[in-house]
Amino acid sequence: MAATPPEKGAYKDYPSETPANFKPVHDAFDYESRDVMIPMRDGVKLHTVILVPKGAKNAGMLFTRTPYDATEMTSAIESGHLAMAVSHDDDASDVLVQDGYIRVVQDVRGKYGSEGDYVMNRPLHGPLNPTPVDDSTDAYDTIDWLVKHVPESNGRVAILGISYDGFEPLMAIVHPHPALKAAVPMNPMVDGWMGDDWFHNGAFxxxxxxxxxxxxxxxxxxxxxxxxxxxxxxxxxxxxSAGAIAKAYGMEQLGFWNKVVAHPAYDTFWSQQAVDKILGREPVSVPTMLVASLWDQEDIYGAFAVYKAMAPHDNAHKLFLVAGPWFHGQEVGDGSSLGAVRFGSDTALYFRQNILRPFLAHYLKDAPAETAPVNAYITGQNRWETALAWPVAPGGDVRLVPEADHSLKVAGASTPAQGDAGTVEYVSDPAHPVPYRPRPVGPMAGQGWQHWLTSDQREAASRPDVATFTSPVLTEAVQISGEPRVHLVASTTGTDADWVVKVIDVYPDQVPTQPEMGGYELGVSMDIFRGRYREGFETAKPIAANTALPYDFVLPNANHVFLPGHRIMVQIQSSWFPLYDRNPQKFVPNIFLAQPADYVPATQKITTGAGGTTIDLPLGRKA
Structure with a gap:
């Protein structure tokens, strides 16, 4: 029988040992943490953490806007040392501490401690955003508050961040605040349909x-x-289908997901919020250092696209580009290797100390600086080079021509392909798609995700549904810089198809200094193209079955040397799973809504030789 609870007030509460308002004592800290709510022009307040080094005076401010929890980003490890508190932050804590900057991290509107509504990569005020506020106005209002309320500062702000946090600096330089003196977008999300997070050339x-x-x-x-x-x-x-999986998780309740499903093609929903197109119409008024990773497994498109859009308007020479041999965000960590590939030095530390640090010091502290417009790492030869513009190329191309015997001819772009036209065929079966990395395939955030672009491609080469073409052993170096251009000529027995093209550096059969690299097939530039957009990204159209058709697209930027003794390989396949959703290979209006019966095998034929498939590699500047 349950005991009868006593009447209220029958006895005194047992005294609590937890104080009503505990006040931590941080006298031994080498910094002061201030937690504030900064009002925006519409009255919404945004949660902001300000870390001020003890004794700071006339210090510049490094500002990051994030959807990933400002409190967590500024309290990585319980320590009284600032460098430890921000050790997993998306800046370079060594640069921050050495140069005495004030650190500011803010939750974007609608996330974690900030008020307001969250919208994924909130578009600028306009057709896609009827409200008077956006990430540009929020950055402006925050900077305005900071320069008025942080007395230890010198009134100068640099905004920086990686990925989504790298998208935010790009928003801040649209109609920027006068106190914004520098921006460092690292691996930024720029165009989610063309080649960053959500799609690549139409493949989800x-x-x-x-x-x-x-x-x-x-x-x-x-x-x-x-x-x-x-x-x-x-x-x-x-x-x-991706749509069926999302439905099983109740994702029809999510506003952004419904937008993705409603806009599978490159319509105005995507093109009007593409940041490179927006910034291509803006003057370069804030010194901006775009940081790109050559093996960025998440946002390999964005930084180069923004650079290409902004460069023609850079009359005051305020635009900078860094291209490093990194995965997504590796520039703030250890950059001595990427997967099995070793560089012989910490390339990320070099970037932070010799490129980023003087850049920030020049614009926030008036330190002398001579930052080159372009700093790019040359993989293969493993060295940094500087240049006035990207790509670092003298002009001209080297042309790769796949042949019917699976060989790959390497010739000048002006040299016509020799020999008879032929075909190489394979069967693409959606029931057995080609893995994009060795199985078992872990989640995107799991082990192996950071390195998959540099993973050995030999497993794919051994599959019958991957067409492989290999050059003879190179007798001299081939240095490339920029975007490889694909001219694929192919037919399919289906009415839709995906085409994955990979340019690969094949190491010698034995590498004495690193035996595990013997015969290694290193992807240098690889991407996917959804065939239904052959005639234009805005509208999906069926493919004419059994008809050889051209597919023209570019691969991600590379800055690489194929060394003598190596070979060049091209692989072509029709799935890259499960990173990209399967193409049913039977045309349906919206692949998100494809039904099981829509997925059918198809025979793909690659046209080779004269008049067939070619890949043009942009020649780089020789050492």
């Missing part, structure tokens, strides 16, 4: 369902993605 990056789910279902990312599989390959294969 379905492993990002997890990110969309967790990022938009709650203010503080409370709801976690779950699955009952150890292998994402099996999970996505059995789940069906």
């Amino acid at each position: 990056r379905q492993q990002n369902l997890e990110y969309i789910y967790e990022q938009t279902a709650s203010r503080k990312n409370h709801y976690k993605w779950w699955k009952n599989y150890a292998d994402d390959y099996q999970f996505f294969l059995e789940g069906g």
Whole structure:
């Protein structure tokens, strides 16, 4: 029998040992932390953490806007040392501490401690955003508040960040605040359809369902993605279309996901918010250092696209580009290797100390600086080079010509292909798609994700549904800089198809200094193209079956030397799973809504030799 609860007030409460208002004592800290709510022009307040080094005076401010929790980013490790508190922050804590900057991190509107509504990569005020506020106005209003309320500062601000946090500096330089003296967008999200997070040339990056789910279902990312599989390959294969998987998770409740499903093609929803197009119409008024990673597994498109758009308007020479041999965000970590590839030195430390540090010091502290317009790392030869513009190329191309015997001819772009036209064919079966990395395939945030672009491509080369073409052993170096251009000529028995093209550096059969690299097939530039957009990205159209048709697109930027003794390889396939959703290979209006019966095998024929497929590699500047 349950005891009868006593009447209220029958006895005194046991005294609590927790004080009503505890005040931590941080006298031994070498910095002061200030937690503030900064009002925006519409009255919404944004949660902001300000870390001020003890004794700071006339200090510049490094500002980051983030959807990933400002409190966590400024309290990585319980320590009284500032360098430890921001040790996992998306800046370079060594630069921050050495040069005495004030650190400011803010939750974007609608996330974590900030008020307001969250919109993924909130578009600028205009057709896609009828409200008077956006990330540009929020950055402006915050900077205006900071220069008036942080007395230890010198009134100068630099905004920087990686990925989504790298998108925010780009927004800040649209109609910038006068106190914004520098911007450092690293690996920024720029165009989610053309080549960053959500699509690549129309193929949907379905492993990002997890990110969309967790990022938009709650203010503080409370709801976690779950699955009952150890292998994402099996999970996505059995789940069906990306739309079917999303429906099983209740994602029709999520506003951003509904927008993705409603806009599978490159319509105005995507093109009007593409940041490179926006900045291509703006003067370069703020010194901006774009940082790109040559093996960025998430946002390989954005930094180069913004540079290309802004460079023609850089009359005052305020635009800078850094291209390093890194995965997404590796520039703020250890850059001595990437997967199995070793560079012989810490390339990320070099960037922070010799490129980023003087750049920030010049604009925030009036320190002398001679930052080159372009700093690019040459993989293969493993050295940095400087240049006045990107790509670092003298002009001209080297042309790769696949042949019917699976050889690959290497010739000048003006040299016509020799020999008879032929074909190489394979069967692409959606029930057995080609993995984009060795199975079991872990989640995007798991082990192996950072290195998949440099993973050995020999496993793919051994599959019958991957067409492989290999050059003879090179007798002299081939140095490239820029975007490889694909002219694929192919037919399919289906009415839709995906085409994945990879340019690969094949190492010698034995490498004495690093035996594990013997015969290694290193992807140098690789991407996917959804065939339904052959005639234009704005409208999907069926492919004429059994008809050889041209598909023209570019691959991600590279800055690489194929050394003597190596070979060049090209692989062509029709799936890259489960990173990208499967093409049914039967045309349907919206692949998100494809049904199981829509997925059919197709025979793909690559036209080779004279008049057939070519890949033009832009020649780089020889040492």
